[in-house]
Amino acid sequence: MFGYLLRRVISGILVLLAVSFVLFTVFAKGPAQPALAYCSKGVCTAEQLDIIERNLGLDQPLLQQYGTYIKGVVAGREINSGTLSLDCNVPCLGYSFKKFEMVTPFLLDRFPATLSIALGASVVFLTVGVAVGVISARNRGKPLDRGLQGFTMLATAIPYYLVALLAFLFLVSKWGLFPTTEYVAPFAESFSGWFKGMLLAWLVLGLFYTTAYVRYSRGSMVEALNEDYVRTARAKGLTDRRVALKHALRAALVPVVTIFGLDFATILAGTIFTERIFNIQGIGLEALQSIGQQDLPVISATVLIAATFVVVSNIVVDVAYAALDPRVRL
Amino acid sequence: MSEPLLEVTDLVKHFPVKSSGFVRRTIGQVQAIDGISFSIEKGESLGLVGESGCGKSTTGRVLTKLYEPTSGSMKFDGVDLAPLSQKQMLPHRKDIQLIFQDPYSSLNPRHTVGSIVATPLRTRQVVPENKTMDRVKELLEVVGLNPEHYNRYPSDFSGGQRQRIGIARALALQPKLMIADEPVSALDVSIQAQVINLLQDLQREFGIAFLFIAHDLAIVRHFCPRIAVMYLGKIVEIGDRDTIYERPHHPYTQALLSAVPDVKQAEVGGRRDRIRLTGDVPSPINPPSGCRFRTRCWKAQDICAKEEPPLLQIGRGPSAGTGHQVACHFAEPNTSIIATPQSHSA
Amino acid sequence: MTDMHHPSSTPAFLEVDDLTVRFPTRDGVVQAVTGLSYKVELGKTLGIVGESGSGKSVSSLAVMGLHDLERTDITGSIKVEGQEVVGLSENRMRKLRGNAVSMIFQDPLTALHPFFTIGDQIVEGYKAHHSGVSKKTARAKAVEMLERVGIPQPNRRVDDYPHQFSGGMRQRAMIAMSLVNDPKLIIADEPTTALDVTVQAQILDLLQELQRDFGSAIVIITHDLGVVAEMADEVLVMYGGRCVEHGGGKEVLTHPEMPYTAGLLSSVPDLVGDPRERLHPIPGTPPSLLSPPRGCAFNPRCGYTHLVPGEMCTRELPPLESGGRGSAHLKRCHLTDSGTVLAEQLPVYAGTAMDPGEPAGPTAEPDPTPKENAGE
């Protein structure tokens, strides 16, 4: 188990290094001239550009720049720009000259909002999705199942941003059925404020993902219900309910967990529409804005964070596998 | 006697077992086959029997070089195939063909029967392209399928018919040796006999030698004049049909035969020794010391744990000269494993 | 049609009468079992043999009430200890299942849940039929059951998962599971097909021993005639969803009166007799249950139809009736004095004109035995 985790962590780190290096190369050699971003109003004379490049170390060889960047991530570094000299603490993801802020604390600030969205929405789509999937599977072929399947098909076809936008416009703005959506720190400020502020985002994003989870869990539940061991369980005289919820569901959850791991990582990396429409200052929104402003340090940081989530969730999924299935030994 | 078609000497195939730690070290070996020797004459069939996991399929796969042997030699038609690279092996490939157990998964469902059977002909260019279809139809006819069905897909055929397609494919290159790995165990009882008869006809007609792998002892007795019994990667007894079934010497052979439920036996009701082994076959990763069968053997003594019994020729007597070999410290014949009608009336 | 199998006076523990099981599917109605009747008494073993798809499993799943009633039409009667099971409510059926009647499935690897320990799976059935079982009692029960089926160190192995058991041990665990409530009827559906011969022998011995000790009735389903010969007091041969021959085990296997049974017997090689003798396969393949042949379901593969006058074989379903060997031996065949005919005459197969039951498939599995038949 320990050896396995170590191996996975190391290979994960290698992946992240590769991702960051590719990012770095693309930005350094790409069409967007990094130094340009630091000119006021985007206009600089050639000399000014030169000075900025030298200040930022952009005139150094690529590998050396990359080394500095990675050193910053692991050990922190000092960022100099002209007269300015700033301490960038571990994990240093650079300094945004657009925002005049360190990237790491800035994104850390936004992270709780995104985490809140991810957690809340996951609770919604996991419970509702799996429950409906199980009900559908247990009634497979019957009108109830057909109805549920038709409904989820239909729901899948509607674009998410449309649902989110309409929900916001009508439920919040027009009818006021839901409180204004916003992010309120649950511990520092108010827990109930947090809950109320997030509720609609959770429901809308959660129900959006629910349709997919109904399909996944229905599929794997139908398969599990056809397994020989489920027939054995019935032959023992257990109730159908117990057979479904203990024997079949346990097996059916395994594939659902895998997909959930990836989905959760994706949501954590930022849900642009959700944050935008419900006005929640999370990572997704930042990523969007930074792309618009060509704020390279922020863009790379958000990409790197997303990659980290994916790597970590993969490891967590594998551990969850081992917990669910005694045949899997790590 | 002329040189045998296939002569296998001390053939070994081990599969490494990796640790699950950070560095994946090799922590052991699955000793799938561990030093087996046997030979097959031209046109002869040798049966290979034994319980699940004893290394029968591995033997077949090593002989066709689907697996690289770990050590040992396998002389085929005078050439040792063991050290050959896949490329050097190519010219010999067509002489050794495999028939698989599962008639469902061994045929590509998206290819027509004609193209399945034609593939070996085309890749080898043994017949001119414009003659290929004629040859395919001929082959289908030989295995008892309607040659006009060459453009149908495997899913249109029943299990027995699919096995025939596999046989036609194996036959296409006129091999000298066919390795049939459980060719009928996936088939229905009434269909098994159809395929067995077909294989026997082909063998007689084309003089093909067979390595016939099966766990059904009655079918092996029917198909093979010579039989090798394997246990945990070793050959424990090899001999002709009558010796193996009527005077088995190795305790494992005796136990195996004694365990076969048989209609005729029940019918005859003659005296039949009842040998019941306890426990299961040990793991091939960590086989018992000395004789590998000793953990389940009722005859085992101290020496069995200490010394591995060599596969020795059984001297004189009716079995001498037929190449009857046994690997047991306490080998002795038992003639009442199978109740024959004669022994009953006697 | 279902009168008297045995003139015994004690009512049988299991009485199946005119059981018919059909599955309406998109392609048509699968007539999996038609008009099946049999009885099994306590302490006796009935062997059901037949090829793949002949309806063996479907008929026994019906006894266990394990069919999905929404997708299955079941008619006829199944009486367990006098109680009618067909149409019984799920709740009452559940009280029988795993209790008075239990089942052993073919492949112990897939039939055991990979995520739960052997012990848990054994006691689960016990708890389902006994309320208020403490953890300690439950565990003790599991250990006791494992011990009873001969698992060494049951105390330790009870916490193992199925994948930590060998094939034979898994089947023993499966048997332990089915015995936990001391069932009076055990249905074993191909209990040894997935096992090696030496392990098969152990398992068959175990079943026989348990039957001796507890006097249960056993229905053993298999396609291995050897297993039937060793285990069964009575044998029932199924073909195309119907019983085609039924009688005492030894009686049917030594004096078959139905060409299919005789064909099966002569198509399997055995351990005695001349090994060089050619096998006599049954040509063709089993019938489709979607559109079974008219008349006798076996007629497209039968080598004796020419001895039956008036093309009866293709026109009329032969009744299941006693032949020349007493009322305890029933056969479904138009042939008069079929036992003698089968013993004395070899089957004659007409050329390659056979196209048995393969709706979309290429025509026949051509007759692979023209050589022997030509001169006969």
Ligand SMILES: Nc1ncnc2c1ncn2[C@@H]1O[C@H](COP(=O)(O)OP(=O)(O)OP(=O)(O)O)[C@@H](O)[C@H]1O
């Ligand atoms: N590719 C492989 N890698 C590792 N181990 C293998 C491999 N192939 C086979 N083995 C192991 O080698 C041993 C012999 O396997 P093999 O398939 O030859 O047995 P067999 O006699 O054909 O059994 P069966 O009757 O079940 O087909 C088994 O323990 C098996 O697990």
Ligand SMILES: Nc1ncnc2c1ncn2[C@@H]1O[C@H](COP(=O)(O)OP(=O)(O)OP(=O)(O)O)[C@@H](O)[C@H]1O
């Ligand atoms: N739920 C079902 N829906 C439709 N057809 C079914 C269903 N269950 C079984 N059948 C069909 O019923 C027929 C009889 O099946 P059954 O499982 O009883 O065969 P069997 O005699 O047990 O064969 P085997 O030896 O392969 O186990 C088969 O043709 C099968 O395809």
Ligand code: SF4
């Ligand atoms: S009834 Fe006719 S077809 Fe059926 S088994 Fe008897 S002789 Fe053969």
Ligand SMILES: [Mg+2]
């Ligand atoms: Mg094999």
Ligand SMILES: [Mg+2]
């Ligand atoms: Mg079955």
